[in-house]
Amino acid sequence: MILADLAPSEMRRRLSGPGLRVRLGPVAVQIRSPFASVASAIALHYAEHDLLDPSAFADFRVSVDPPFGARRFVGKQALFKFDGMANFRPLPATQAFPLLEWGLNWCVTSQCHQYLIIHAAVVERGGKALLLPAPPASGKSTLCAALVARGWRLLSDELALIELGRRSVVPMPRPISLKNKSIGAIARFWPDAAIGDVVPDTLKGSVAHVRPPGDSVRRGGEAAVPAWVVLPRYAEGEATELAALSKGEAFMQLVDSAFNYSVHGRAGFETLADLVDACECRAFTYGGALDEAVGAFDDLVKT
């Protein structure tokens, strides 16, 4: 059963009461939230995700609630909690859904140390995975959305979950997070995209999410073998270019982008070294011409 099979009233009942249980790739989460904006965003973005039985094991129990105490009276706010613990300051209630997404990312990066976790978008074609590790503002999510729009399978737009000692990335298909100008760019490039409400004035500017394609969600249990590491860089107006990148630079970029490299010591080093050894590595520059950008990656697959 998927979330779309659930009547809206039942979805709201679960969200505001016992919690809604959903599978996100390797983890199962229980979500609770009384906010209508969260319910409608979940209905849109997680429509094709597997709904879990209330008695199934949940890896993380999270909630987005109005905070208790004096803060309740300071405008409308939303507070993220994990296992009942509030580790973040509350945000304006309008940001309740982005807060849920950021909170879920934090649960994974702070807890799932069975993986080496890299801040990277991951997409796949023909069984081969493309890793796009990058700092924020590099255009990683935009590029990821554009590739997914043209048939690449989405594994994640944020978190590459690498299995230790194996050349394998585990998918966690979830909404792609777009910021500012890239929201409009993707809406034009991918007219069929299911894009949620634009939430203005967050820490990252305006934010909107794109629903992951049903095929990517259904194949959420299917790991992929990394074949390419491409370091993307968005620079307005510049020409599209897929240039050489040395293995050493690619390795250092992955280390810099890793959330928990230090947790894994030697095993982490060896896993990444092996991955980089087996991958083709490139540096990619683009200036916003998304068709050209996707074309460059299609060429990469053919070579």
Add this chain to the structure above:
Amino acid sequence: MIRSSNALVAKALRTPERIPQDAAGWEALIGRTREAGLIATLAARIDASIGLDRVPAAPRAHLIAARHRCRAQQAAVRRETAEIARALAPLRAPVVLLKGAAYLMAALPPAEGRLFSDIDILVPKSHLPDVESALMLAGFATTHLHPYDQRYYRRWMHELPPMQHVKRLTILDVHHTIVPETAGVALDASALFRSATPLADAPPFSVLSPCDMVLHSATHLFQNEELTHGLRDLVDIDRLLAHFAAANPSFWRALVARAGELDLGRPLFYALRFTTRLLGTPIPDAIAPDVARLAPAAPVGALMDRLLDAALQPKSASAATRWARRALYLRGHWLKMPAPLLAYHLTWKALRRDEEPA
């Protein structure tokens, strides 16, 4: 109901072979042990009894993740203590490792699966300026830069303001005794150094003697209002007691006598009361009357039982836990300093809302 969360964790640690039989049981156990900072301890104990392979895949992933994190932290603590040793060795001052770092470096049972938040060391007060300078040269900088905080620590407390390494971000607490100067406890810190045990393979470090180690952990928890890792600290004490009692038949007598010498009878009483209540730590019958003599007056005892039962619950627990923590925070401060100073200190804290108690 109030004790259920701790009871769940305690039972799993005592009988790790009796693992939950359903998803709901695992979910509660993983959530609660994670919150109590004991998930890696649970992983170690299950692994040592029936093996992690017997755990269903979903909860096993959490136990494996915790084990990775624990190994990384322990390796980091070993590296950090080596750095601190390099910085302090030239001073030829006695340096005693406390708590987690001591258990790890002395290979004591509580080290198994233990997670860390900081490193604690104890040095004689006369060496404090030299130690602080040497640590600063090695890259540790003081935190809590507000003049009031600096004065609070330096004039009244038993430790310097926490130091943090500027690159590695490790937190280091430098103590010169184990109770605040203002607490009115007649404790001679030099007695701690005299009975400390040198670590042959990690000079210049030593660790507290077995009795003092238990008493320090008890004092940290029940005198200094440090309740955030309450259950984990009780688990440490439970393991230390079992280990030292097995090695030395007269340990229990020595412990009670030492508590008298150091004026730490009351924290010892509470430590034994709550390890027994929550973890079933066996106390020999022969020693029970001596322990009972350390108890507070009956109404105080009953009140403390209720407050501590609630306060020792993990962070997420009920409003009762939050209120009990607040009450014990006040008690901790009451024990730390005389009333006029306490009033002054709490007024300062109230006017500066940036650092609330947990």
